[in-house]
Amino acid sequence: MSKMALRVNGRAHTVDVDPTTPLLYVLSDDLELRGPKFGCGLGLCGACTVIVKGRAVRSCVTPVSTMEGAEITTLEGLGTIEKPHPIQRAFIDAQAAQCGFCLNGVILTAKAFLDQNPRATEPQIRQAMSGVLCRCFTHNRMYDAIKKYASEKRS
């Protein structure tokens, strides 16, 4: 075990963990965050995604030790129920969810990609989303929401 300083959603935390622990466990168990989720533990589904330095990172395969000092953003860090982030608002407007378990990976992966590539074409967006799963297959509504967010960003 060792003490580590993390910055998550703008707040500083100190945790005492095995440094090989994947970031996901620290976020969901030590910090009790609900956004990042365990889906596969292999980086194959996106459920555990967080944003670090503007990039979507799979926290289930990222040792916490590599994240010391980095600014980590989780789904909770975007907006609130009362004041959702524009991409969260777009998902509500499109009613783009069924069970909602995948939303973390879908929203954060799309946001990270579009924030860096606001003029991305639809095939490019799909390419960026190709490692993200939604097993309820809410794909079409989710793309409606993602495209709405993209067009809002451009305008």
Add this chain to the structure above:
Amino acid sequence: MSGALSRRDFLKQSGGLVVSFSLAPLARLEPSRDGLVQRGGGAPRSQIDAKQVDSWIGIGADGRVTAYSGKCELGQGMHTTQVQLIAEELAVPIDRVTLIMCDTSISPDQGTTSGSQSHPANFNHQNLALACATAREALVGLAATRLGVPADQLTVTDGVVAAKNDASKQVSYGELVGGKKFSLALNPNAKRRDPRSWKVLGTSVPRVDLPSLVTGQMEFVQNVRVPGMVHGRVVRPPAVGATLVSVDESSVQGMPGVIKVVVRKNFVGVVAEKPWQAIQAAGKLKVTWTPASLPRQAEFYDYVRKQPSRDALLVDSRDVDETLSRAATVVKATYRHPYQMHGSMGSSCAVADVQSDRATVWSSTQSAYPTRNGVATLLGLPPERVRVVFTRGSGCYGLNGADTVSYDAALLSQAAGRPVRVQLSRKDEMAFENYGQPYVIEQRVAVDRDGNIVAWDHESWSATLGNRPGYDTPGNVITGTLAGFQPAAFAPRTPAPPPSGRFDNGSNAAPSYVAGCVAGACGGTGSVKSERVLTHTIRGPFFTGPLRSPSRLQNTFAHESVMDEIAARLKMDPVEYRLRHLRDPRLIDVVKAAAKAAKWQSRPSPRGGTGAMANGRGIACVLYEGDNGYCALVADVDVDRNSGRIAVKRFVVAQDCGPISSPDGMKNQIEGGVLQGMSRALGEEVTWDDAKVTSVDWRTYRSLTMGADMPAIESVLINRTEGEAMGAGETAITLVAAAIGNAVFDATGARLREVPFTPERVKAVLGTV
């Protein structure tokens, strides 16, 4: 019920506002951080009398409504839709309703949320809907007395009962009963609100849970944390059937955080302080198992046909062989469908707090009460000492690992004496879940000289093991079996006894085109009177259970494919040929509606054409479960002859599930259903080698990802306000494999008879044209 607390005692203990004669639910009205249901502590309670209004509905002094349902939110929208129902029937605003779903301490036992039965169960003249209607009539009756105005002169708006002609005469629900019980039985004669005057039900109310979901505030079962909680990890055998030889506990001795190694018969697990420690210890624990032996996958469909089987005749007119023998044409074909998995996005998770005389389990089970009984059996506790609190989980599509992991958590908590959270690994979720059944289905259909179908012979072979555990068969899932309980007994039976009782097409084993005559009564949707449906079920090597449209999808794939093969043989249009053999007007209507919306042009298949990229369209239809939702689907596809890749360009769905409770909710289910069906039809198949399942992650079990090109989906919703509410979650998916297969045939003249339609299989059948 020795030692069990009453519901009211429980509610008192749970720490809320309690006044004398208060309506119990008041104690639970505090919303949680996510704006939804708060988790409460307290002791278990066994029986909630579903015949009593108070078991379903409570009204607080502030006029807020708290409702209790035994049908849970699984991602299908049942939370919001039930809130709509309550708001409509009681004439209160949606935001004044709090709904508590599937907590055995407080909600009525409605069995399992499954089988597209929530809409029929709670939206027809019974259960939740009837409780609301009874409550509203009682409230209006009380108001009539209070106001001195006849009940028929009163109207209710936003929870206030007022005289139609004198607005000054009014009284609110809160004033009438706030804080008191109804003490009233459900009244079978209570009048529901007329669907023609619905204001909330029947409209597309936005999902009440979405703001919480998209902002990461929703408490999933994966997020449940209770004081003193530690983490468990199970160690599964290499395959179903392997048994434990030895466990070397010294192999994890001294590992950080390890609390206990737990062994019970063939059940093995590790408990540690932190999840990562439990995972590492489970990986290090030296466990020796007997080897498992599995039938060869390459020969599995032949294997299924050769095992001792349990045979059943759904229908048998006893003239099928004769009709087949003298028919002008007989079309024969064999269809194959693999084991497929539910493949939940989240690995299943549960938290159990087992004490010496009681237990609480937070679980995303679809079956709160049955799981309560299963856990009680495993723990040796009376069921009334176990409380199961449904907490949202990852979509399950029938039966994921939620039940089995609830057992895991309970066993580990009991052994460790601490609350234990267990989250399965991806591999443990996938290798041991209860898969959808594999099928081999033979179709033999006789056609006369005029092109009429005159006999239909269906014979199928499928493999099962275990099932949903229900109240008393914990051995139906892996953990129960490992802990020493048997799966449901399997008794071979050949030959099948003659059909008896009434025609029951619950598994859609009978095609839509037969008359379905048993004992002189015909319950089928079609006109073919020479009919036989014979099924053989064997005991298979893997656990099975209901996977969205269980058996119905596999059977319908065969029926709707062969129907297309016959139409093509006769050079008839597939829509017209179907209509010619259907007699149920509502099934006919959805077929016509889908064809019309798809701008179907009448012509036989295949379309003809030789380009590298072929396009075609196909149709399929079903009355789901013989009585639970009418649906027709048209698929437009492109087939790349060089690569064998199928690209579905468009789905058009027409659906009639009686009165529509939420048009957008129904559309969402249709969209998810057809795309999930497409993923299953194009790529999903459980694989194994001689010793173990090899589909253990998203590389080895291929689901279409968010990167896949998806077709446009057009939904035609037929609203039958005069009918019974039917299910809407499993209708469209039932048709997808058949509609795509038929479209591929239309495009290329090549017939796909085995799911999934991988590029290799497509190329193989293209080579036979």
